[in-house]
Amino acid sequence: MQTVILAAGEGTRMRPLTETVPKPMLPVADRPLCAHAADAAVAAGASELVVVVGYEAEAVRNFFSDEYRDVPVSIAVQENQRGTADAVRAARPHLEGPFVVLNGDNVYEPAAVEALFEAAPAIAAIAVDDPGNYGVLSTTSAGDRVTGIVEKPDDPPSNLANAGAYAFPEGALEYLDVGESERGEYELTDVVARTIEATVVTPVTLSRWLDVGRPWELLAANEWKIAELEGRIDGDVAAGAELGESVVIEAGATIEPGVVVEGPAIVRSDAEVGPNAYLRGATLVGEGCHVGHAVEVKNSVLMAGTNVPHLSYVGDSLLGPGVNFGAGTQVANLRHDGADVRQTVKGERVSTGRRKYGVVAGPGAKTGINTSLAPGVVLSAGARTDPGESVSRDR
Numbered sequence: 001m002q003t004v005i006l007a008a009g010e011g012t013r014m015r016p017l018t019e020t021v022p023k024p025m026l027p028v029a030d031r032p033l034c035a036h037a038a039d040a041a042v043a044a045g046a047s048e049l050v051v052v053v054g055y056e057a058e059a060v061r062n063f064f065s066d067e068y069r070d071v072p073v074s075i076a077v078q079e080n081q082r083g084t085a086d087a088v089r090a091a092r093p094h095l096e097g098p099f100v101v102l103n104g105d106n107v108y109e110p111a112a113v114e115a116l117f118e119a120a121p122a123i124a125a126i127a128v129d130d131p132g133n134y135g136v137l138s139t140t141s142a143g144d145r146v147t148g149i150v151e152k153p154d155d156p157p158s159n160l161a162n163a164g165a166y167a168f169p170e171g172a173l174e175y176l177d178v179g180e181s182e183r184g185e186y187e188l189t190d191v192v193a194r195t196i197e198a199t200v201v202t203p204v205t206l207s208r209w210l211d212v213g214r215p216w217e218l219l220a221a222n223e224w225k226i227a228e229l230e231g232r233i234d235g236d237v238a239a240g241a242e243l244g245e246s247v248v249i250e251a252g253a254t255i256e257p258g259v260v261v262e263g264p265a266i267v268r269s270d271a272e273v274g275p276n277a278y279l280r281g282a283t284l285v286g287e288g289c290h291v292g293h294a295v296e297v298k299n300s301v302l303m304a305g306t307n308v309p310h311l312s313y314v315g316d317s318l319l320g321p322g323v324n325f326g327a328g329t330q331v332a333n334l335r336h337d338g339a340d341v342r343q344t345v346k347g348e349r350v351s352t353g354r355r356k357y358g359v360v361a362g363p364g365a366k367t368g369i370n371t372s373l374a375p376g377v378v379l380s381a382g383a384r385t386d387p388g389e390s391v392s393r394d395r
């Protein structure tokens with residue numbers, strides 16, 4: 001089946017990480033975020049990928065044309081991000097039968113995507129504790145047919161949340177011209193509503209799923225996908241370095257003496273770690289990064305070209321790309337009261353749901369030596385801190 005990957009969104013909730021890299025291209029383990037959905041579709045037998053691009057389209061377009069050689073790839077441009085139905089409308093000239101739609105910022109288990117293909121027409125759903133925050137499906141009492149879909153209901157008809165993966169029948173191509181929703185977008189859920197009136201649509205229940213909208217969800221996606229990597233050493237590892245079993249050292253990476261990598265972790269090409277550095281938890285050290293002497297990095301994502309060269313602690317944080325932490329920069333990732341760490345997203349303070357959560361540093365941010373960063377702080381792209389500063393507010 002042809003598979004549409006929605007990758008045109010701007011990812012405003014992910015700022016400043018999306019200032020230079022579109023959300024679909026943010027790193028998750030060894031692949032960009034959107035590649036995880038695309039890879040699952042290819043493994044499930046997709047006959048063609050139709051990738052809808054918009055914001056920072058070039059990066060997404062180049063990745064797909066370079067990376068997917070065994071399956072045809074078409075690129076559809078959505079000029080303005082007017083909603084998910086509008087995005088599939090942009091793909092419509094390429095579609096000619098039943099088709100699958102996957103959100104390019106959702107992470108699925110590959111087996112679940114395969115089950116979706118097999119059950120078509122179908123919608124992926126996941127049982128959640130707080131259905132009122134999602135699109136919610138209602139089903140027949142036997143649970144074998146979707147009978148309705150309602151956005152963020154006050155009185156949810158079930159605990160089954162819409163997981164943003166759909167296998168549409170060919171007829172749905174005619175339902176794409178929906179009207180504008182209350183929030184002024186053209187919504188795919190309205191297309192689903194019309195489809196379930198006309199056709200039997202089966203719910204496919206997922207056991208694991210992630211919608212990556214905010215920085216800590218990117219951290220969670222990395223935790224998931226780094227843990228699934230099989231350990232391999234293709235780079236240079238000095239005698240005396242200690243690597244756990246689930247550690248990937250890519251070709252061109254260097255691990256110097258005295259380094260301990262507990263894993264699961266991935267050190268990407270051209271990165272340099274050590275001497276005497278300690279990596280633990282699900283940690284991604286991106287291409288060309290430098291993690292130097294006496295630096296501890298725990299459960300964090302360091303994007304390409306980021307440097308933490310001396311005497312620092314980085315815990316549960318997202319840095320980069322191109323960030324530089326001055327010597328002795330320390331990240332606090334736990335509040336004294338043990339409460340969940342909060343972060344400001346688009347001007348609103350929100351709980352991350354994490355007791356342990358560090359900082360987000362936008363592209364090119366630089367800290368002066370001995371900077372202390374409080375939990376949940378966001379440094380904007382290109383931000384600077386003075387030597388010895390204690391930073392407890394975003395800048």
Ligand code: TTP
Pocket residue numbers: 006007008009010011012013014023052078080081082083084086087103104105106213
């Ligand atoms: P959203 O998460 O609603 O939007 P976004 O990715 O732009 O993020 P933010 O809200 O933080 O700005 O989008 C869900 C999926 O649909 C995602 O994969 C992006 C894609 N999308 C499009 O391709 N076109 C669109 O017009 C919209 C709204 C989303």
